Amino acid sequence: MLEFWSRLDPDASDKFEKWMDGHQTGYYLSFRGPGEAMLHRGYCGHMKGWSRPVDLAKNRKLCSDSRSELEAWATEHHLRWKRCSDCI
């Protein structure tokens, strides 16, 4: 599982974009707050086509090729999460 968050890493946005390119069928959680997130797939269009520069990792991202790994993490951390209706 990989974490991208601009608050912790100034290069997180670029790194997250590269991760999406290489993990189109992977999954990521996009946090909306400390206890709330949305689950997307790597190819989800939500993050594409924004005018640059844009910080894609302004909200914390947790990424994995395994959906069950992310779901287990979410359960363990009492995260409220929803599936993105566009990509999952």
Ligand SMILES: [Zn+2]
């Ligand atoms: Zn999505």
